[in-house]
Amino acid sequence: MQFKSSVRVLAVAMSLAVLAGCSSTGGTQDAAMDGTGGAGNGVGTGTAGAARVSGSGLGEGAGQMAGSRLPEVRTIYFAYDSDAIRPEFQPVLDAHARFLRSNPDASVMLQGHTDERGTREYNLALGERRAGAVERFLSVQGVSPSQVEVVSYGEERPAARGHSEEAYAQNRRVVFAY
């Protein structure tokens, strides 16, 4: 029980870090790709902050737990019209790779999503390309292909409603669904 609650504390700490990340750092990758300013940075950077914290938290503080417990951060975000895995999310992918390697019976569905801009069927293909990039990353890390499945939802299941850059940044994502 005590162990569980410490995980919860870690999760809360990470959530706080997400909020802190929003105001402190200035990841500009999305903004540069989008050709837009301010609004989009908040979300993009916020999640980046979370990824960094979770990386160090799992790597140093949690040790063995990283491989045996399901990683808390299960969504990573992408730049506009890009399937490149941003460096700040590599620790998240590392954590999932460790978990899947240590738990050969576990399997994950990688759900690829896009923002609403552009045509629906093309976006469905772009969402698959994003999830496929994550799948390849896990494969290189030694995760068995039989543990990983890819499904794209394109723009059909937005996480955030609205038509702002902020909403778009939250919707360009791959979700690890266990």
Next chain:
Amino acid sequence: MRALMSTWVVVLLSLIAPLAQADLTIDITRGNERATPIAVVPFAEDGQTLPVDLARVVADDLERSGYFAPLERRAMFARPASGDEVAFGDWQALDTRYLVVGRVSREGEGIRIRYELLDVSGESRMLGERITAGQDQLRAAAHRISDQVFEAITGIRGAFSTRIAYVTSQGVGESTAYQLYVADADGRNSQQVLGSDQPIMSPAWSPDGNKLAYVSFETGRPAIYVQEVASGRRARVTSFEGLNSAPAWSPDGRRLAMALSRDGQPEIYVMDLASRNLERITDAPSIETEPAWSPDGDSLIYTSDRSGGPQIYRHDLRSGEVQRLTFTGDYNARGRFAPDGESLFLIHRGGNGYRVARQDLDNGRLVELGDAGQAESPSVAPNGTMVIFATQQGGTGVLGAVSADGRASFRLPAAQGDVREPAWSPFLN
């Protein structure tokens, strides 16, 4: 087998839910200044009041086409019900070019409608017809009158008796609900054909207008289904690993083109529906999707990002020759042929976002149509005069339509939720 049973129940339930209507209303956003003046006089009703204002339905149809500007009723100082009651000079003074008059009377259980189309300047009758309709067929009868009037004047077959399919959704995230509807071309008389808590995409009419192909995620993964509109009976035709998307019927109705990623990247395939045999059409390390058949069935167009961004390519099915068609701008996608095969309607990204555009195939010239924004999913009326598409209005998904020459446009908002992915049916009569 149990899974199959439960999907049947879903379909049947949605068929017997008559209250689940999502009629669309029509807002004309831009009228055509060169539209022909016409007057559709309220039909005389002998001793009864019909539940449908036939002349109003006809006038609205004609106005929506962009070809006609119906005279407002308050400007009509006479209400003739037949040609021999018409004083042509009065209508000439109003600059009305054509006049539609009619009379309805009871005939047994049904309604008899007599109407005439008159050429005001030529002072002659162009068309006269008698229609008998049931009480529940009055709107259909009005659309038939619109079709006849439209063709008599323009020489182009009317497409007012057609239908549209579209997808609606409410909510966000895990609790989103999705529905597939069909409605009359004016947005009325809507019927839900499928409901799901998982996405529904890409409805496509069979060339005979009896079936819809679509993509449903109801199993948690995308699969292509073919469903009879009238009975609700359906079959799952593909559920390969990866993408199963963008079904498009061949003009003969025997084959479906589609995008599958079963071999890695999304590629274009053609399935023979009788044998379920698959033929792979494209082979490239890029995205290939959004196939559409040329009207003669000899070639497919599709979207590919092999050049970096999405552009439209044409694949000749006899020679295998591939030709890039679009070169204006860095985003051209989801092309659809005009019925004469001489131009494409597509989504083009310009300075102000995504909009419908027409590209003439002989000279490659691209013309932007309609408002810029988030336009997607263009679908062409079977007579080629209008393109319906999905767009946004006040942050909500609505359907829009624009005439093929860009001069007239209208919107079809829904009472609630987002509407998208319109598919215009073929001629149904």
